[in-house]
Amino acid sequence: MTPLDSRVPAGPLAEKWDRHKFEMQLVNPANKRKHPIIVVGTGLAGASAAATLSELGYRVQCFCFHDSPRRAHSIAAQGGINAAKNYQNDGDSVFRLFYDTIKGGDFRAREANVYRLAQVSGNIIDQCAAQGVPFAREYGGLLANRSFGGAQVSRTFYARGQTGQQLLLGAYQALERQIGRGAVEMHPHTEMLDLVVVDGRARGIVVRDLVTGRIESYAAHAVVLATGGYGNVFFLSTNARNCNVTATWRAYKRGAAFGNPCFTQIHPTCIPVSGDYQSKLTLMSESLRNDGRVWVPARIGDARPPRDIPEDERDYFLERKYPSFGNLAPRDIASRAAKQACDEGRGVGPTRLGVYLDFADAIARVGAQAIRDRYGNLFDMYERITDENPYAVPMRIYPAVHYTMGGLWVDYNLMSTIPGLHVIGEANFSDHGANRLGASALMQGLADGYFVLPATIGDYLASTPFAPVDTSHPAFRAVEADVAERTTRLLGVRGNRTVDSFHRQLGKIMWEKCGMARTEAGLTEALADIPALREEFWRTVTVPGSGQELNQALEKAGRVADFLEFAELVCLDALHRTESCGGHFREESQTADGEALRDDAHFAYVAAWEYAGEGTAPVLNKEPLEFETVHLSQRSYK
Amino acid sequence: MTEGVAAPRPTTRLERFWHSTVGKKVVMAATGLIMVAFVIGHVAGNLLVFAGPERINAYSAFLHGTGELLWLVRLVLLAAVVLHIISAYQLTRIDMRARPIAYTTRDPQVSTLAARTIRWGGVLLLVFIVFHLLHMTTGTVHPDFVPGDVYSNVVVAFRVWPVTLFYVLAMAALGLHLYHGTWSAFRTLGLVRPSAEPLQRRGAAAVAILVAGAFAAVPLAVALGLLR
Amino acid sequence: MDVTLRVWRQRGPSDPGGIVEYPATGVSPDASFLEMLDLVNEGLMARGEPPIAFAHDCREGICGACSLMIDGIAHGPMAGAATCQVHMRSFSDGATITIEPWRAAAFPVLKDLIVDRSALDRIIAAGGFVTAATGGAQDANAVLVPKEAADRAMDAAACIGCGACVAACPNASASLFTAAKVSHLGLMPQGQPERSRRVIRMVAQMDAEGFGDCTLFGECQDACPKEISIDVIARMHRDHMRAVWFGGEERAETGPG
Numbered sequence A: 001m002t003p004l005d006s007r008v009p010a011g012p013l014a015e016k017w018d019r020h021k022f023e024m025q026l027v028n029p030a031n032k033r034k035h036p037i038i039v040v041g042t043g044l045a046g047a048s049a050a051a052t053l054s055e056l057g058y059r060v061q062c063f064c065f066h067d068s069p070r071r072a073h074s075i076a077a078q079g080g081i082n083a084a085k086n087y088q089n090d091g092d093s094v095f096r097l098f099y100d101t102i103k104g105g106d107f108r109a110r111e112a113n114v115y116r117l118a119q120v121s122g123n124i125i126d127q128c129a130a131q132g133v134p135f136a137r138e139y140g141g142l143l144a145n146r147s148f149g150g151a152q153v154s155r156t157f158y159a160r161g162q163t164g165q166q167l168l169l170g171a172y173q174a175l176e177r178q179i180g181r182g183a184v185e186m187h188p189h190t191e192m193l194d195l196v197v198v199d200g201r202a203r204g205i206v207v208r209d210l211v212t213g214r215i216e217s218y219a220a221h222a223v224v225l226a227t228g229g230y231g232n233v234f235f236l237s238t239n240a241r242n243c244n245v246t247a248t249w250r251a252y253k254r255g256a257a258f259g260n261p262c263f264t265q266i267h268p269t270c271i272p273v274s275g276d277y278q279s280k281l282t283l284m285s286e287s288l289r290n291d292g293r294v295w296v297p298a299r300i301g302d303a304r305p306p307r308d309i310p311e312d313e314r315d316y317f318l319e320r321k322y323p324s325f326g327n328l329a330p331r332d333i334a335s336r337a338a339k340q341a342c343d344e345g346r347g348v349g350p351t352r353l354g355v356y357l358d359f360a361d362a363i364a365r366v367g368a369q370a371i372r373d374r375y376g377n378l379f380d381m382y383e384r385i386t387d388e389n390p391y392a393v394p395m396r397i398y399p400a401v402h403y404t405m406g407g408l409w410v411d412y413n414l415m416s417t418i419p420g421l422h423v424i425g426e427a428n429f430s431d432h433g434a435n436r437l438g439a440s441a442l443m444q445g446l447a448d449g450y451f452v453l454p455a456t457i458g459d460y461l462a463s464t465p466f467a468p469v470d471t472s473h474p475a476f477r478a479v480e481a482d483v484a485e486r487t488t489r490l491l492g493v494r495g496n497r498t499v500d501s502f503h504r505q506l507g508k509i510m511w512e513k514c515g516m517a518r519t520e521a522g523l524t525e526a527l528a529d530i531p532a533l534r535e536e537f538w539r540t541v542t543v544p545g546s547g548q549e550l551n552q553a554l555e556k557a558g559r560v561a562d563f564l565e566f567a568e569l570v571c572l573d574a575l576h577r578t579e580s581c582g583g584h585f586r587e588e589s590q591t592a593d594g595e596a597l598r599d600d601a602h603f604a605y606v607a608a609w610e611y612a613g614e615g616t617a618p619v620l621n622k623e624p625l626e627f628e629t630v631h632l633s634q635r636s637y638k
Numbered sequence B: 001m002t003e004g005v006a007a008p009r010p011t012t013r014l015e016r017f018w019h020s021t022v023g024k025k026v027v028m029a030a031t032g033l034i035m036v037a038f039v040i041g042h043v044a045g046n047l048l049v050f051a052g053p054e055r056i057n058a059y060s061a062f063l064h065g066t067g068e069l070l071w072l073v074r075l076v077l078l079a080a081v082v083l084h085i086i087s088a089y090q091l092t093r094i095d096m097r098a099r100p101i102a103y104t105t106r107d108p109q110v111s112t113l114a115a116r117t118i119r120w121g122g123v124l125l126l127v128f129i130v131f132h133l134l135h136m137t138t139g140t141v142h143p144d145f146v147p148g149d150v151y152s153n154v155v156v157a158f159r160v161w162p163v164t165l166f167y168v169l170a171m172a173a174l175g176l177h178l179y180h181g182t183w184s185a186f187r188t189l190g191l192v193r194p195s196a197e198p199l200q201r202r203g204a205a206a207v208a209i210l211v212a213g214a215f216a217a218v219p220l221a222v223a224l225g226l227l228r
Numbered sequence C: 001m002d003v004t005l006r007v008w009r010q011r012g013p014s015d016p017g018g019i020v021e022y023p024a025t026g027v028s029p030d031a032s033f034l035e036m037l038d039l040v041n042e043g044l045m046a047r048g049e050p051p052i053a054f055a056h057d058c059r060e061g062i063c064g065a066c067s068l069m070i071d072g073i074a075h076g077p078m079a080g081a082a083t084c085q086v087h088m089r090s091f092s093d094g095a096t097i098t099i100e101p102w103r104a105a106a107f108p109v110l111k112d113l114i115v116d117r118s119a120l121d122r123i124i125a126a127g128g129f130v131t132a133a134t135g136g137a138q139d140a141n142a143v144l145v146p147k148e149a150a151d152r153a154m155d156a157a158a159c160i161g162c163g164a165c166v167a168a169c170p171n172a173s174a175s176l177f178t179a180a181k182v183s184h185l186g187l188m189p190q191g192q193p194e195r196s197r198r199v200i201r202m203v204a205q206m207d208a209e210g211f212g213d214c215t216l217f218g219e220c221q222d223a224c225p226k227e228i229s230i231d232v233i234a235r236m237h238r239d240h241m242r243a244v245w246f247g248g249e250e251r252a253e254t255g256p257g
């Protein structure tokens, strides 16, 4: 591979994006129709990109495995979206949002990208408001804000507890408008199973129609992946059940470098696991930490009901350890603190893997009605799942896998190491470094889709000579054959173990050995366990039914097969990065009081892994991170 | 798959209205309300029967004396009935096509008996109206019809108990029809404000009970010998 | 707990399909309804039998994928909840539970309990949007939106597009779905310029898809996991009448955009 070129434009940080927009080549309006573009994914990133590219005049073909573009996992985001509008006059600015994001990411993100993200954040809110997104309002009709996820300014815009849903519906509606006009060809219920690279450029994809089972090819001048994150490699996560790594993993195997796969985020406030039957974990919005106090019994093994434990026998551990941020400490820090408390034997609930999130003080202070107004739907959701009334007894929460900062490596133009393959949203290695701040994923997805990619992809299209390639090209035949062969193999094992049982077992390995705290020994074990499990999978898995029909078992099998390969890369990355940073905590690298200890001298880089063939260790490429504007410091939230 | 949204055909406003289910439904609602107004007037007149033969017969004479106006009202009513039936018929056809395969198990949660029986109740009412016109307006099926003597026509008619029973049953159907119809007509026409309990229909219940009760009171009073 | 399932199985769109009985034993009352189905499917697959196909994704009541008729009730016995939010503790031990797909001509069955709901997408494509191409927006605070309007718009916008309203309606009407979008956008100042055009096109598309009409049974509101009120239907009718009789004439679209 050619050395990683981040293509960050020269010039002062604040001027880079403007200058770059000017320097990029433009596609003549009349020529845009001649450039077909494939967009895979219809979450915030994909739907906004597909709609915008089509508005610009490109010929867009859009794909998602869901039965409707509106069901993408982005729909589940609750809390809100950040933007540096400074509507609250509380000292926010583009620079502050940029700085918070870089620091929150523990200095493992690219400055120029993050600055651009902060710059366009305001335009996102403008765009969404123009689409009729029903953001929360003040009585005077202006937009309301809240502070979220440990930010010290109120810059989060929200639509009740359904921000992701409303933003996605805005983008989806824009997309449907283009579909209705016949300008976007939409293929729902269609899963991308491989990427087609011709003469070193991404020129198309091979998909499976999930209803008929047909394997089909689509050709284009550029391919955009907006396929979301891979949190489900842990089996249990807050992600929707069908989120998977297949699209990005297949692209990786065709030559796209994978950036920082070990950077995964564990969210502190999720409903604890209750039994083996559990299929997914439910996030309780982070906003709950604005009023709830987190605690565990001070004494190990104290099993009294929470209300019987007197105040002085409780340990409000976040307030104790981080007096200035208290219960609002960033996600990685809050999660780890909860894990520590449970490791010490002070966990609560039937499984002892939980801590209390207590609203008693808030209820006493502002009244139950005020709390109901703020969090009513969340409290109802909690009660529905646990059968416990959180107004009367404290909630029990525990960290769960939530977001993946890692993803395909992209340059400043959001293009991967395969020319023509662009990656946006959670699927790229993104602007969040080693840890993402709350309400910043929605911002990034929409920044990429509405504003960044539509500008940068033109540069690629305008500056590239395109040989005529359609799906009759032999490269398509070859990839189709690969895909068909894989499907046949999955169906042909005819063993006796279900796909889910493998997924569950993989998740357990990952959670225990590559979860909230990682060690060399644990990761080394995982790197032995995963190939063994994969081998067993291909020997004993059972996938009933055929390939020529709607077959959910087959869909799932393909995704788990990819997870079984991908998990190894995650562990490898985690093993090589011997520092702790953000969501990646290596027990070997901590301060005296147990905080993450970064090693900037050796690890201030993006690890971009390159596929080197079956059975060969992947190649590690490093993109050094240069900090021209911010000063690297050890994060402290004390 | 999601392609090919059918753009509405460029048509006249009336066509666009009538070709939509919303338009047909609005027609049903509007004509329904005309008939509601009519039955309220009708039943108010009926109650004069309790004031004695002179009053009710005089009222009838007055109505017949209005000449063209009476025909105008009859025409409007006829048009309302016809439009109501046509739209009901067409919408029913659409609805039946909309669910060709039924559920094996169905457990309705909030729909009322009135709503679920509105179609068959409507058919029953149509049969009733035809009978009623032949019975009390033209006298064709009346055993001893005296034009102009409403009082005697009523008293004679309801001495035949199957007729009384039929009338009372029809009035029960009318009550149910009004209970759902009056309420839904206002909603269909959009003449409601947002409400915390949109399913409440106290007004419609009052109309239904009062109208159906008052109508049924006449045959029942005859049957019980209160009117003779 | 142990329950007996009576499940609609149908191999493909042209298969006639029928009810098949399966026991589900040793289910935790704390498991969700879909987790109970997972368990049954694990058993089926371990025996090499095809699992019961059902749609699901987020499993927290927001994506609108899950769509089961449980004992004749869309999304099952719990009010204001999608199928995925129903827990087994809502059923009694030993119960027999009938599970069927949504039934409507506009929602053909694809397999077992999965139906094709793309008709709903086409209704949105017909007009359920604000034409606001990326880039032209003014500052978000330049247009004031009264809190009351934003709140009511949000009530309607909460629709998850699951189709339970259609499934529960004796007429298989998509009025609640369509009206929720008409109301959401119609309540926002940004939605005013296209208000007439939107409602006419969306209603026309709804009819073209073969949904039934609205008799105001009220079943849709009760089935809706987001408890969207039938008030939105009154609003849609009002908008539709106004648009048809007093709205501007539809003209051919010009230029790109």
Ligand SMILES: Cc1cc2nc3c(=O)[nH]c(=O)nc-3n(C[C@H](O)[C@H](O)[C@H](O)COP(=O)(O)OP(=O)(O)OC[C@H]3O[C@@H](n4cnc5c(N)ncnc54)[C@H](O)[C@@H]3O)c2cc1C
Binding pocket: A040, A041, A042, A043, A044, A045, A046, A063, A064, A065, A066, A069, A071, A072, A073, A074, A075, A076, A077, A078, A079, A080, A081, A163, A164, A190, A191, A192, A193, A226, A227, A228, A229, A238, A239, A240, A243, A244, A246, A247, A283, A402, A403, A424, A425, A426, A427, A438, A439, A440, A441, A442, A443, A445
């Ligand atoms: C419970 C929860 C709450 C959250 N809350 C917040 C919040 O409050 N604020 C915030 O900023 N962030 C939040 N996040 C994170 C945020 O929602 C996601 O990071 C973001 O929405 C991802 O968007 P996306 O467009 O990249 O991908 P997604 O929304 O995941 O979309 C992926 C799309 O790709 C398609 N796809 C995937 N693979 C294939 C394939 N092989 N073939 C075809 N199609 C494919 C899917 O069908 C889908 O359309 C939350 C996340 C979760 C889990």
Ligand code: FES
Binding pocket: C055, C056, C057, C058, C059, C060, C061, C062, C063, C064, C065, C066, C082, C083, C084, C085, C160
């Ligand atoms: S699975 Fe998403 S709403 Fe039920």
